[in-house]
Amino acid sequence: MSFGARLRRRSKQAPLLSGLAGLLFLTCRPNSRLLFTRRMHSMPDATQAPATLRSVLARISVVALITLGSVFVALYAGDYLVLRYRIAVHGPDAATAGVPTFYAAPLKNGRMSVYYDEPQMQTCVRSIFPWLGYEPCWYVKRHTINMS
Numbered sequence: 001m002s003f004g005a006r007l008r009r010r011s012k013q014a015p016l017l018s019g020l021a022g023l024l025f026l027t028c029r030p031n032s033r034l035l036f037t038r039r040m041h042s043m044p045d046a047t048q049a050p051a052t053l054r055s056v057l058a059r060i061s062v063v064a065l066i067t068l069g070s071v072f073v074a075l076y077a078g079d080y081l082v083l084r085y086r087i088a089v090h091g092p093d094a095a096t097a098g099v100p101t102f103y104a105a106p107l108k109n110g111r112m113s114v115y116y117d118e119p120q121m122q123t124c125v126r127s128i129f130p131w132l133g134y135e136p137c138w139y140v141k142r143h144t145i146n147m148s
Contacts, residue, residue, distance in 0.1 A: 079128045086126070096123055099140045104147055114145055 086095040098121040104114040124137040 076129060080131060083125060083127045083131050095127075096125055096134065097137050098122065099124055099137065099144065101140070101144045101146055104145050106147070112147075120146075 083095055100119040101122045102114055102116055102119055104112045107113055122140055123134050124140040125131050125134045126137050128136060128138075130136055130139075
């Protein structure tokens with residue numbers, strides 16, 4: 001027997017509590033499994049449809065986006081704080097490095113001419129993101145030839 005049917009049957013037997021007390025507490029028959037119920041929030045109606053797969057996936061995707069955004073912000077701020085700590089404790093040489101780079105120029109036939117005889121030292125920061133006007137060292141080490 002559903003809760004609504006029990007409630008209707010109970011209302012025929014004896015009047016329910018009125019006012020605020022009637023909203024907060026309901027009593028049922030003593031031999032019922034539901035002896036005492038608090039009604040602090042609205043109970044779902046039998047006519048309400050269950051959650052669809054689309055609504056569940058939408059809720060999961062929103063939570064995932066908020067989580068990923070929070071992780072990205074924490075990583076970005078943490079990278080900056082670690083860089084500032086390295087500069088404050090160990091000096092600017094511990095946070096920056098020099099990577100030799102070479103210049104290249106395009107030729108008329110479509111090839112590139114790389115000038116290996118004139119290496120240039122490019123300053124980079126030891127971090128994940130670019131800071132202080134310098135590119136990160138992991139990026140500069142992978143791009144050692146500058147096109148001019």
